[in-house]
Amino acid sequence: MRKWRRAELLEQMESCREQQKIQRRQQLKECEAARLRNATLLQDLQKTEDRLRGRPLPHPNLLTLETRYWASVEEFIPAWERFLLGKGPHPAHSPGQPPRRAKQGLPPRPKPRTAR
Known part of the structure; x- marks a missing residue:
């Protein structure tokens, strides 16, 4: 065995x-x-x-705008993270103000064209 x-x-x-x-x-x-x-x-x-x-490098004004944009984005990341994780209010709303409701309804009708 x-x-x-x-x-x-x-x-x-x-x-x-x-x-x-x-x-x-x-x-x-x-x-x-x-x-x-x-x-x-x-x-x-x-x-x-x-x-x-x-x-060629972009115009200095464009570089300044881009730098300010990204600084703004980085500044608001924490608020957006809290909102997206469901832990805070929408970042566009100020702390003491209730959120505004978006207008509901149809867009305006276009004006009729006249035949020539």
């Missing part, structure tokens, strides 16, 4: 070893595919960076 058990264990070990070899080969394939994808992405980023370097 011991010989039978030993043979069974050897067979299981061999089976495990084969599965590990298969997994290792698969991991190597996936690793190589990821490496190629990353290399392609890096090349694409480099090309994009090179194209952007060749462009």
Whole structure:
């Protein structure tokens, strides 16, 4: 009975070893595919960076507006986060003022055209 058990264990070990070899080969394939994808992405980023370097800088007034815009966005992020998580009021409403309701109804009809 011991010989039978030993043979069974050897067979299981061999089976495990084969599965590990298969997994290792698969991991190597996936690793190589990821490496190629990353290399392609890096090349694409480099090309994009090179194209952007060749462009002239935007007008200083535009840069100022953009900087102010992003500063404003960053200032309101905490209020929007609270609102979107359901933990606070809508950021556009002032603290003591109840929220305004949007007008409901149809848009005005266009004026009829006269035939010429």
